[in-house]
Amino acid sequence: MLEPCKFCSPSTISSAEGRIEMSGRSDPCANTSQGDYEVASPCNHVDLPQTLLEPVLTKRAIHNGWKLRFDTKFLRMTRPSRDVIISEVFDDVSKKTYKIQSRYLFGCDGARSQVVRELGIPLIKKPGQGLALNVLVRADMSRLLAHRTGNLHWVFRPEDMHPPPWGWAAVVRMVRVWDEWMFIFLPAPGADLTADAMEASDEEYLARVREFIGDDSISVELLHVSKWWINEVVAEYYSDGNV
Ligand SMILES: Cc1cc2nc3c(=O)[nH]c(=O)nc-3n(C[C@H](O)[C@H](O)[C@H](O)COP(=O)(O)OP(=O)(O)OC[C@H]3O[C@@H](n4cnc5c(N)ncnc54)[C@H](O)[C@@H]3O)c2cc1C
Numbered sequence: 001m002l003e004p005c006k007f008c009s010p011s012t013i014s015s016a017e018g019r020i021e022m023s024g025r026s027d028p029c030a031n032t033s034q035g036d037y038e039v040a041s042p043c044n045h046v047d048l049p050q051t052l053l054e055p056v057l058t059k060r061a062i063h064n065g066w067k068l069r070f071d072t073k074f075l076r077m078t079r080p081s082r083d084v085i086i087s088e089v090f091d092d093v094s095k096k097t098y099k100i101q102s103r104y105l106f107g108c109d110g111a112r113s114q115v116v117r118e119l120g121i122p123l124i125k126k127p128g129q130g131l132a133l134n135v136l137v138r139a140d141m142s143r144l145l146a147h148r149t150g151n152l153h154w155v156f157r158p159e160d161m162h163p164p165p166w167g168w169a170a171v172v173r174m175v176r177v178w179d180e181w182m183f184i185f186l187p188a189p190g191a192d193l194t195a196d197a198m199e200a201s202d203e204e205y206l207a208r209v210r211e212f213i214g215d216d217s218i219s220v221e222l223l224h225v226s227k228w229w230i231n232e233v234v235a236e237y238y239s240d241g242n243v
Contacts, residue, residue: 047151049175077105077118077243085242105243111233119243122236129230133166133185133198135205136224140179144215150174155212165191166198167208180223183209198227 037045058068071092078086085105090097107115116123151174157163168188175182185208187193202222209220 047174052176074107074109074114077115079241079243083242103242107243111231115243116235119240121238121240124234124236126232129232130187130192131195131198131227132230133205134224134226134228135183135185135209135222136175136180137183137206137209138180138221138223139209139213139218141181141213141218142178144213144218145178149178157211160211163188164200164204164208165193166200170208170212172212183212195227 061068069089069091073090073092075088075090075097077088080086083103085102087100087102087105088097089100105115107113109115153170153172155170155172157169165187167185168191169186171184171186173182173184174180187198202225205225206220206222209222210216213220
């Protein structure tokens with residue numbers, strides 16, 4: 001399921017000034033009748049966050065006899081021969097380091113990939129675009145979205161004379177239909193805030209979330225707050241031998 005992206009202003013998620021299809025969906029204005037995902041993949045697109053996908057994958061893997069290791073950090077690797085890879089990993093529970101021999105190594109370790117560092121793959125980096133603040137909440141917004149769904153909402157509040165420096169605008173991303181949401185708060189364009197300037201109390205984060213929802217009858221539970229750097233980084237290539 002890939003629902004449209006909505007632009008909401010003034011104020012709240014329940015309003016909608018404009019809508020665009022997300023990149024994966026067919027765009028009626030485009031020359032092609034298919035969206036990017038549809039063209040690129042033989043599979044149907046499923047909008048599934050890590051919290052829901054990971055249990056499916058781990059269950060399947062365990063039932064097929066795989067050994068999964070959580071709390072384990074990949075440290076480094078060596079390749080004594082073409083088809084032999086020795087990975088050194090750190091077990092954060094036992095605090096022990098040990099080695100795993102394998103024929104292949106898949107590095108699914110994200111934007112700061114240690115596997116990429118080990119291979120020395122050059123990265124193409126665009127200038128950083130500052131800090132953003134993720135506020136994960138449980139809030140049942142099905143009523144607000146009954147007639148105009150959208151899994152990503154750009155919400156602006158031009159009527160706010162003194163918005164908190166960390167919360168000028170928000171991208172509100174559906175995590176679970178329609179009761180779990182990530183509020184990605186963004187400072188005003190050009191405001192290069194430090195991590196300290198993004199700090200606020202849980203009550204202040206929640207108050208801003210409620211303002212962006214714009215309906216006080218919807219109860220909001222704060223689940224998690226974190227900060228992240230907006231970066232655009234692309235590896236020059238994606239494999240090296242069996243890695
Ligand atoms: C706020 C936010 C909103 C987003 N919204 C969207 C969206 O709406 N649609 C979309 O398509 N994309 C979105 N993205 C982008 C998307 O989340 C990422 O592109 C995607 O998660 C990258 O997946 P990944 O598996 O490469 O890395 P990650 O999801 O970062 O996973 C990497 C994993 O590797 C682990 N790891 C790292 N280093 C090591 C190590 N040394 N040893 C062991 N484990 C390690 C990490 O703990 C992590 O679990 C969003 C990203 C952010 C931050």
